Amino acid sequence: MSVFALGLNHTTAPLDLRGRFAFSAEQLAPTLRGFRERLQRASEVAIVSTCNRTELYVGANRGLVTPAVDWLAGVGGVSPQTLREHAYVLEGGAAARHAFRVASGLDSMVLGEPQILGQLKQAVREAETAGTLGGSLHQMFQRSFAVAKEVRSSTEIGSHSISMAAAAVRLASQLFEDLRENKVLFVGAGEMIDLVATHFAARHPRAMAVANRTLERGEKLAGRFGAEAMRLADLPSRLAEFDIVISCTASTLPIIGLGAVERALKQRKHRPIFMVDLAVPRDIEPEVARLSDVYLYTVDDLSTLVQSAGEKRQAAVEQAEAIIETGVQSFVHWLDQRGSVPLIQALQTQADDWRAIEIARARKMLAKGDNVEAVLEALSRGLTQKMLHGTMAELNAAADGDQRAQLAQTVSRLFLRQSARPPVDDQR
Template sequence: MTLLVLGLNHTTAPVDIRERITFGPDIIVGALRSLTESEGASEAVILSTCNRTEIYCYGCDLNPDQLQAWLARFHGLEAGNLSAYLYLHQEHKAVEHLLRVASGLNSLVLGEPQILGQVKSAWQTASDTGTVGKILGRLFQHSFSAAKQVRTDTAIGDSPVSVAFAAVSLSRQIFSDLSQQTALLIGAGETIELTARHLQQQNIGRIIVANRTVAKAHELAEQFGGYAIGLTEIPTHLPEADIVISSTASPVPVLGKGAVESALKQRRHQPMFMVDIAVPRDIEAEVRELRDVYLYTVDDLEEVIQENLKSRQQAAEQAAEIIELRTGEFIAWLRSLDAVEMIQSYRSQAHLIKQETLGKAQRMLDNGTAPEQVLEFLANTLTNKLLHTPSSQLREAGSNGQRELLEAATTLFQLDK
């Protein structure tokens, strides 16, 4: 059986590639079923965020090349055009990779906590779809435990560093005093909620939350004294926004160049600061061409983020030690499954021998044989039958000079050399 992860992330692929390989809520269930029904995976989980897309699989017929071809085919791409951006990890490395991802050690923002929620969500979706079994179920639960230990035992999460924090930090560089500014937040997920919290801490003047579901936008806006609107109302309220931060799961842009151009005219070309955290992108790339607009994507935030990471580096080294230890624990459990199957097989074999010998002993008693003779027959027969195959194999190993097998038998049977 093979355990592997195939994927790409912010370090291996630019945003225009990542946005073409995402699995939105509308297609992820079908993708999981396709993997387990036709690609040799008995278990599968797909993790798809703005910074990464990863496929975790377990199965006896897994072929990495076939899996890569499936990923490209599913998204209508040529496999050869995608291979340069992909990474593949198997067995030990696959386990270590997931534990690092869940702990935030492989994130654009080192130690950011949002990724753990995304990993849990990916696992839950796969569980609900029926593509998580004994192995991936145990692996993902192990990753949750490891991530919790990393956050508890190290200072990895002490500094307020995240994509949301970086976006707010950039806005402060452009507008030194946020108390006079209006922020339009598009979306209502965790990232937008975290952004709103950081903006509130910086005394933002006013918050508008736009979302496809207005009720959800209202629920979020209410926490921060904001105003909720639907996505269709964005063009009306866009001229009010000095800061626009967007993070939705929309497969197409929700804000186009024309709407921004119109808003700038109404603002008399007062500058607008925009951050597009979404993948695929929420804001058309052409908006960057407009004067008086400062548009950043998640990739552009990296430089800002790096300045806030120094305090986390030492904690990351401590976290790596925890990850190494917890990876070893899972691999040991995975290897033990082979022993469990072997033990079950050996016990079944011994049980058949017992039943056969017991049957003969019972017939001897029925035929009047003395109980002492039956007991002696039972003991001798069981001993001889149980020892016959091991003795024969050890004798052959001795004849062939298989010292490793002999030494293993000495340990297995706890014999004096």
Template sequence: MTLLILGTNHRTASLDLREAVAFSPEQLEQAHAELVALEGVDEAVIVSTCNRTELYLSGEGLDAGFGARAFAWLAGFHRVAQASLQECFYQHVGDRAARHLMRVACGLDSMVLGEPQILGQIKGGYQLARRYATLGGPLEQLFQYAFSTAKQVRTETGIGENPVSVAYAAVNLAGRIFDDLSHSRALLIGAGETIDLVARHLREAGIQGLIIANRTQARAERLAAEVGGVAVGLEEVPQALSCADIVITSTASPLPVLGKGAVESALKVRRHRPIFMVDIAVPRDIEPEVGELDDVFLYTVDDLNEIIDENRRSREVAATQAESMIDERVDEWHRDRRERGAGQLIRRHRRQAEALRQAAEAHALAQLERGENPQDVIRRLSHQLTNKLLHGPTARLRAASGAERQDIIAAAEALLLDEAASDAFDAAEIDALKLGAHCPIGAHSQQVP
């Protein structure tokens, strides 16, 4: 079985190119079907996110040139010129492919080191492949290894414990000040990418209510609709402040959008219930003097960067630990794969031996039915069965010896000879068996009248 990964991600391709090769949900069933229809492909999984598109393939018939054919299929499926994709795609085979999948599942290949979302996305791709019946062999076993490796890394390292993005750090800090965000409301000023992420993190944290304020109210309305919030214009911010426990700002304004006077007024309306504020913008959106007010906890992007740098260092230590775990898991997967390969050989060998046994047994039973002496039949059966089982290996060993294949001779000695068993089954036991053969059945048992 050959394992192959063909893919592109945020490190190798621009956003425009990643968009060009991304699979929509409506395309995935057809894409899976086309992949397993390619010559040599037995299993296929597609992982398609905003930051990566990867094809995971396995099959007994995958040859060295298959990667180029899979690449051509991908370009053709999306109607994109191969030349524009050539420099942006990577290919991993065998153990390197196994290691790559495990690293992706653990968040080691993500834009934000250790982020957990990618594991859910990989599980989604896995479940779709199972639904479309394009998974069910060695590739499925590898995905199971990846899932258990990710769980081990999450459990035994601190790779996912501390936030390493400004948006997540802001929300994490809010969660430390307000024990239960389900009783809090947040006012977000701005509607760019950072505020978008903050809004989604707050929604996931269970925030009670969200107010989105932006100079362009249409953008605020669009984000509010996506996160279940309320949109207002910047002129309504002073009124919104009075019901906001959390205020996070990130605009492109050259001047502060929130002054000390507006916050003082809001605190009076709130009867001095505290407000947690994070100013992510540069230049700052909130006048520094606001931080001097009682009942206001004001943090700037510099405060968050200190937290993020410290957290990033802790994640890098955890990532080193995770890499060692992955090395061990890849070795384990490789060993399991070899053992499974030997299992197929063992099953074939047993089927062959069973066929010889059944033929010898049928021949012996036919002789007994003709009234031949049972002891003679048994002796012939044992000789014939032994000769049939040993004929093939003996002939091949002679040929190997003639060809001076000492590797085969040494392997045969290790596989075929069991000295301990031979010594245990000694002459005395053979004599006892011969004596037993002359005893009538039940001779030593008590007769029942």
């Protein structure tokens, strides 16, 4: 069995298409089970879903790629052809290399960003909970975590990145001269909002608020930053109070609509609003961007601000790629060995069966009073004949000269590995 990866990310698919394939943490387990029920030959599957990517990792041969594409396209409500135009399929070592690069932050919109490693680990935990991880994927992901750790500890890959949160603050600073004069609203209370709030709090804005569907969770995050907690249902009526709005929730539908923003602008007498939508699918209706007094940025828009250039960055990438390649070769070797396990087990079972037959026959001979030496001779001869019978039959049946020569070489390598000559010390 091999592994393959089927996915789409920020380099292959636009934001709105990625939004169709975004899975919340609560959706992962039932989705994984649904995939395995649909494709019963795929016993191993894991899904990585972030704002930048959705990737399906499957422990199966390439023959299941087409059914997997059809299934994923159905989940996203698009045609298989549309999905293929924006997706990538990687198998074996290529799939492992991709997973290792993702874990190490080399395939991220922000080079070296650390959040993806935690997201990958969460995906593995969800697959374990759903009972769909399996040995091959478990081994691949565990090795990806080890490679990512080495990349981060041995290279400077993480020191040359600007996070999405820092990019949002930079953009806001370009619009407003002094963030200490502004009010900031954070919509959501997840990890990304936590990170963004940390960056904005360092600029000491005039006021901050957290709007969340679950008030208790919003209060917990707000308490850390001395911010106000508010219910998500109150957002439309209070939107006009805020100069900066950062949103990142797991909602499947936009929660900030065009009408709400238009009413807010009217109340603000058209003072500008800076908005960042970090959610996939979108939290803010895209039509909002057409309003003249709104500066709306999506997760893809921020990619232009997270460039870290120079020779140090390239050197760090090259060093990281070398570490990853070593890890890939090790995993491919393990995968190849794992492919031989069924054959090894079958050989061991066959040998045990032969041994049991000959031992049973030897015991009968002993019970009849046969000479021990004769019994041992018969036991050894019976085992030898059984072990060599198939090989002899294949050699005798080989009609083609090239086939016979190749088979002879294989047999010699398997059965004649030791020299027939006695050791040098015994020839004196």
